[in-house]
Amino acid sequence: MDYSAIFGKRAGQYIEACERWPDARVEEFSAFFGYLKLQQGERLLDAPCGNGTLARYVSNLHQYQGVDPAPAFDRACKIAGVNCKKTSLRATGLVGASFDVVGSLTGVHHEFNRVELYQEWFRLLRPGGRLVIMDVGRATPVGEFLNDFVDRWNSNGHQGDFLHEADAVGLKQAGFERVLWADAAYSWELPTDKNMHAFMSKLFGLDLSPDLATMRHSWLGLGWRPSPGSCRIPWSLRLLTAVKARVSHYD
Numbered sequence: 001m002d003y004s005a006i007f008g009k010r011a012g013q014y015i016e017a018c019e020r021w022p023d024a025r026v027e028e029f030s031a032f033f034g035y036l037k038l039q040q041g042e043r044l045l046d047a048p049c050g051n052g053t054l055a056r057y058v059s060n061l062h063q064y065q066g067v068d069p070a071p072a073f074d075r076a077c078k079i080a081g082v083n084c085k086k087t088s089l090r091a092t093g094l095v096g097a098s099f100d101v102v103g104s105l106t107g108v109h110h111e112f113n114r115v116e117l118y119q120e121w122f123r124l125l126r127p128g129g130r131l132v133i134m135d136v137g138r139a140t141p142v143g144e145f146l147n148d149f150v151d152r153w154n155s156n157g158h159q160g161d162f163l164h165e166a167d168a169v170g171l172k173q174a175g176f177e178r179v180l181w182a183d184a185a186y187s188w189e190l191p192t193d194k195n196m197h198a199f200m201s202k203l204f205g206l207d208l209s210p211d212l213a214t215m216r217h218s219w220l221g222l223g224w225r226p227s228p229g230s231c232r233i234p235w236s237l238r239l240l241t242a243v244k245a246r247v248s249h250y251d
């Protein structure tokens, strides 16, 4: 089953997790929004947007366009008044050169034809526009957590193709310049371990129901340590940024 089909099935639980515990990923969204460096009047494409959480960070909603292939995410966005188009990420049908920034948070690792994806984002950006990808890096603790623990406890499995050197090459092939890597480290946080267990069980669609002790054990690999005050899960992603040059031989 491809990831569009998997998200078609598990989107409802993902949305429930985000709505029930809206603060769990607040550090992640704040960090990502900061990296976008969105200026007043600039237009942002959020791809894939999931249930549109990032739109809450944008002061003027006319600046925001989300895209996502999963019908349930599209519906959730529309109910929340978030501008979303249900579409493949590789062929959005949106007008070319109409965005100042393309942002992509944890969606690239589900997409196996990345050169086409990067070509589409290059087409959608105006000259001078920027691309900001924040996603799981290959051979990292978060990558192992997803492709090992989540893979084991979600009956559809999880095999993400995480960011690696070929992505930088693919971006350059698509026409991007100033391709840069960085690391983004922060935590997911909820008041208790039980809350985090329930949140992750829904967010990752863990229908094979790992118990709390089993999940706590998996968190150790992420750098979690027991704490009475709150449950903080260290969560770090890779940041890949690039620019569509103002005057380019690709235009």
Ligand SMILES: C[S@@+](CC[C@H](N)C(=O)[O-])C[C@H]1O[C@@H](n2cnc3c(N)ncnc32)[C@H](O)[C@@H]1O
Pocket (backbone or CB within 6 Å): 002, 003, 004, 005, 007, 047, 048, 049, 050, 051, 053, 068, 069, 070, 073, 089, 104, 105, 106, 107, 108, 110, 111, 112
């Ligand atoms: C982990 S969620 C991230 C959503 C949102 N950016 C967030 O951070 O909450 C992954 C998203 O990828 C979308 N998706 C589904 N199939 C995909 C595919 N084939 N390629 C890329 N993304 C896909 C899903 O619909 C889902 O919204």
